Amino acid sequence: MALLQISEPGMSTAPHQHRLAVGIDLGTTNSLVATVRNGISTVLNDEQGRAMLPSVVRYLDAEELMVGEAAQRSQSEDPTNTISSVKRFMGRGLADIGDISRFPYRFIDDPNAKVGQVQLRTVAGAKSPVEVSAEILKVLRVRAEASLGGELVGAVITVPAYFDDAQRQATKDAARLAGLNVLRLLNEPTAAAIAYGLDNAAEGLYAVYDLGGGTFDISILRLSRGVFEVLATNGDSALGGDDFDHRIFCWLLEKNTLSALPPQDIRLLLTHARAAKEQLTEHDEARITAVLSTGALVDNVLNQATFYEISQNLVQRTLQPLRRALRDAALKIADINGVVMVGGATRMPQVQRAVGEFFGQTPLTNLDPDKVVALGAAIQANLLAGNRSGEDWLLLDVIPLSLGIETMGGLAEKLIPRNSTIPTARAQEFTTYKDGQTAMSIHVVQGERELISDCRSLAKFELRGIPAMVAGAARIRVTFQVDADGLLSVFAREMGSGVEATIEVKPSYGLSDAEITRMLQESGQHARQDMQARALREQQIEARQLIEAVQNAMVQDAELLSAEQCKQIDEQITLVQAALEQQDAMHLKRAIGALNEVTVSFAQARMDKSVSHALSGKNISDLEVK
Amino acid sequence: MSATSINFQQSFFEIFGLAQSFKLDTPALEQAYWSLQLDVHPDKSAHLPDAEQRLAMQQATFVNEAYQTLRSPLRRARYILKLNGVDTQEEANTAMPMDFLIAQMELREAVVEAVQVRDVDVLTELESGMQAETNELERQLAAKIDGDRNFAGAAELVRKLRFMEKLAEEIADAYDEIDN
Numbered sequence: 001m002a003l004l005q006i007s008e009p010g011m012s013t014a015p016h017q018h019r020l021a022v023g024i025d026l027g028t029t030n031s032l033v034a035t036v037r038n039g040i041s042t043v044l045n046d047e048q049g050r051a052m053l054p055s056v057v058r059y060l061d062a063e064e065l066m067v068g069e070a071a072q073r074s075q076s077e078d079p080t081n082t083i084s085s086v087k088r089f090m091g092r093g094l095a096d097i098g099d100i101s102r103f104p105y106r107f108i109d110d111p112n113a114k115v116g117q118v119q120l121r122t123v124a125g126a127k128s129p130v131e132v133s134a135e136i137l138k139v140l141r142v143r144a145e146a147s148l149g150g151e152l153v154g155a156v157i158t159v160p161a162y163f164d165d166a167q168r169q170a171t172k173d174a175a176r177l178a179g180l181n182v183l184r185l186l187n188e189p190t191a192a193a194i195a196y197g198l199d200n201a202a203e204g205l206y207a208v209y210d211l212g213g214g215t216f217d218i219s220i221l222r223l224s225r226g227v228f229e230v231l232a233t234n235g236d237s238a239l240g241g242d243d244f245d246h247r248i249f250c251w252l253l254e255k256n257t258l259s260a261l262p263p264q265d266i267r268l269l270l271t272h273a274r275a276a277k278e279q280l281t282e283h284d285e286a287r288i289t290a291v292l293s294t295g296a297l298v299d300n301v302l303n304q305a306t307f308y309e310i311s312q313n314l315v316q317r318t319l320q321p322l323r324r325a326l327r328d329a330a331l332k333i334a335d336i337n338g339v340v341m342v343g344g345a346t347r348m349p350q351v352q353r354a355v356g357e358f359f360g361q362t363p364l365t366n367l368d369p370d371k372v373v374a375l376g377a378a379i380q381a382n383l384l385a386g387n388r389s390g391e392d393w394l395l396l397d398v399i400p401l402s403l404g405i406e407t408m409g410g411l412a413e414k415l416i417p418r419n420s421t422i423p424t425a426r427a428q429e430f431t432t433y434k435d436g437q438t439a440m441s442i443h444v445v446q447g448e449r450e451l452i453s454d455c456r457s458l459a460k461f462e463l464r465g466i467p468a469m470v471a472g473a474a475r476i477r478v479t480f481q482v483d484a485d486g487l488l489s490v491f492a493r494e495m496g497s498g499v500e501a502t503i504e505v506k507p508s509y510g511l512s513d514a515e516i517t518r519m520l521q522e523s524g525q526h527a528r529q530d531m532q533a534r535a536l537r538e539q540q541i542e543a544r545q546l547i548e549a550v551q552n553a554m555v556q557d558a559e560l561l562s563a564e565q566c567k568q569i570d571e572q573i574t575l576v577q578a579a580l581e582q583q584d585a586m587h588l589k590r591a592i593g594a595l596n597e598v599t600v601s602f603a604q605a606r607m608d609k610s611v612s613h614a615l616s617g618k619n620i621s622d623l624e625v626k
Numbered sequence: 627m628s629a630t631s632i633n634f635q636q637s638f639f640e641i642f643g644l645a646q647s648f649k650l651d652t653p654a655l656e657q658a659y660w661s662l663q664l665d666v667h668p669d670k671s672a673h674l675p676d677a678e679q680r681l682a683m684q685q686a687t688f689v690n691e692a693y694q695t696l697r698s699p700l701r702r703a704r705y706i707l708k709l710n711g712v713d714t715q716e717e718a719n720t721a722m723p724m725d726f727l728i729a730q731m732e733l734r735e736a737v738v739e740a741v742q743v744r745d746v747d748v749l750t751e752l753e754s755g756m757q758a759e760t761n762e763l764e765r766q767l768a769a770k771i772d773g774d775r776n777f778a779g780a781a782e783l784v785r786k787l788r789f790m791e792k793l794a795e796e797i798a799d800a801y802d803e804i805d806n
Contacts, residue, residue: 019673153673154672154673183672183673184669184672323801324802327801328798380669383669384669384672384673385672385673386672394660394664394667394669395667395669396663396667420694421690421693423668423683423687423690424690425687483668483683484668484669484683484686
């Protein structure tokens with residue numbers, strides 16, 4: 001790159017002190033990555049200029065996979081190996097998922113599987129939702145590093161506010177598996193509030209209504225002089241745009257008296273259902289035409305009125321969490337100053353109307369509901385990475401669901417109530433009930449219901465090595481700590497004996513550091529992919545720098561070039577630009593080499609010019625002295 | 627890391643620079659809480675070594691606990707009594723005045739009935755009655771604690787307030803149940 005050296009004299013090519021950090025919205029349908037550049041939060045696009053990466057992973061064989069639009073396009077063709085909406089399975093067991101026939105996947109029913117770890121059988125073997133999500137995150141990490149030209153210090157990953165501990169832990173594991181340093185798990189509605197609040201200098205009480213592809217959250221925040229305080233949050237972590245698609249799908253089955261469809265046809269009709277849903281946002285009716293694998297033709301027209309009718313109770317299901325959140329925040333509807341709409345599914349007119357009627361005010365839709373979460377996460381990531389950015393602000397978030405333990409008779413005793421500001425901790429003392437008892441078991445649950453069986457079981461763990469004493473003499477203090485990510489750890493300490501042995505108990509579903517390391521090592525395929533991605537990224541950076549340098553030089557020293565040379569250089573620039581689009585490192589490298597070659601004589605001429613320029617500015621005597 | 631460092635030996639009132647009293651200057655508490663969290667919240671040390679992040683989590687947990695305790699009248703009263711060596715004996719002492727207990731039982735039955743007939747208006751009425759009585763108990767607590775400094779005498783009021791809190795929870799659950 002001979003040109004660079006002269007075109008940018010004295011300019012350091014080393015990145016400045018800004019620490020590279022990103023916010024990632026790992027969505028059910030689409031995922032995005034954003035960063036703060038020059039003080040402005042910006043979504044990073046891929047090479048084709050697309051912001052949204054469809055959250056779809058297709059396993060081609062044991063070695064290869066594709067992520068994003070290409071995978072999405074092949075969904076109907078290869079439904080069992082093409083995983084979409086994997087977020088719905090994060091931290092979930094088979095029993096949590098319910099009707100598995102709605103999904104075209106091969107679920108693995110492994111009785112030995114850890115709590116909250118359903119797996120899917122693919123051509124590349126059994127895959128957990130954590131591994132599938134990691135593939136999506138890797139693509140975003142590579143995109144960010146290519147775009148920012150360096151290694152990331154860390155990332156803020158957003159999660160639905162109503163995600164429980166298992167779902168949060170699974171998300172964090174996926175990010176670590178993708179080689180990301182997780183700075184924080186941030187609740188999606190909170191992220192949106194940050195982006196909205198900082199942008200509009202909003203003050204007062206705000207409700208954030210977030211209806212995504214597969215999750216629903218409502219958060220109520222107080223915004224006051226740079227403090228974002230979440231007062232209450234509620235939601236449904238299994239309700240979203242996908243369910244509206246499914247209603248249309250069911251309507252199609254009914255209209256055409258279809259049942260027990262093969263996976264390809266389920267996926268085909270779901271894809272058409274989604275397109276129809278999107279069309280009905282702008283149009284009165286949508287026509288759905290599809291040819292099934294049997295050759296049967298599906299051809300129906302769905303109008304808005306019918307769509308509203310078949311999806312009405314889904315919209316209604318979002319209103320109950322609104323009432324609960326308001327009650328928990330001890331607020332009335334009239335107290336709310338503004339309602340921020342987030343998530344692609346809030347584009348549906350019936351949703352906007354229902355929310356508007358509920359709050360008695362028009363919801364704020366002046367921000368892009370698809371991007372606002374990623375933008376807010378990037379602002380938070382910038383702060384967490386230690387890039388001080390002018391005004392100081394503070395975020396106070398809460399735990400969405402109560403944490404408790406099992407007591408006698410299968411009842412749950414709440415230790416940390418929902419909507420407690422995090423980080424938070426609670427200690428409880430236990431004692432032995434039998435003489436000489438040296439172990440006891442503690443069952444931690446999350447949820448609002450009284451019966452253990454109605455709550456989500458987080459962990460069962462045994463405390464061993466309690467000194468043998470008479471019943472009731474041992475005092476075991478168990479501390480439940482919820483950190484700023486909303487994740488629980490449990491510590492136990494025997495106090496009666498004077499021996500203060502501390503143990504830390506992690507809930508059983510998370511991956512240990514050793515497991516993460518093993519998974520990273522085992523996936524030699526991924527390592528290779530990463531190397532290729534890195535090579536491509538380096539070539540991309542070089543290509544862009546070279547083009548910029550050449551173009552600058554051509555502007556500055558146009559008189560040094562003949563028309564023929566100009567044309568030659570322009571042609572080579574076009575070839576490099578085309579190669580940039582193709583995502584092929586070798587091809588790009590050749591194009592860069594060719595561009596360098598045609599600019600050699602130009603570089604020589606510029607060198608001569610700069611030398612003579614320097615000479616002409618100085619006295620001969622000065623030169624002689626040196 | 628931060629300039630501020632929390633002294634875990636201080637009382638919840640001391641860390642916010644407030645005088646120990648039941649009557650609360652809520653805006654002053656909020657301001658003090660926010661300004662402490664601006665220093666100690668884990669978000670401020672996410673880029674620092676693990677040890678400092680752990681310390682930040684402990685400090686922020688302590689500040690949150692202090693704020694939640696002082697913000698709730700019941701927890702605040704209980705805490706003041708504890709600082710003054712009085713155990714409120716909420717689990718052990720069940721010797722409540724008979725008329726109070728009867729009134730409580732009747733109120734709870736009314737809540738259950740309202741759910742059965744799905745009558746939100748009755749529930750709202752019960753709620754405002756509960757709120758009025760809670761306010762009255764808090765007024766009496768302020769007089770006993772801040773005026774008379776009769777902490778032992780305040781214990782029964784705290785136990786009564788605990789009953790009201792339970793009732794409030796039951797009313798909230800009742801709203802949810804009618805909603806379902």
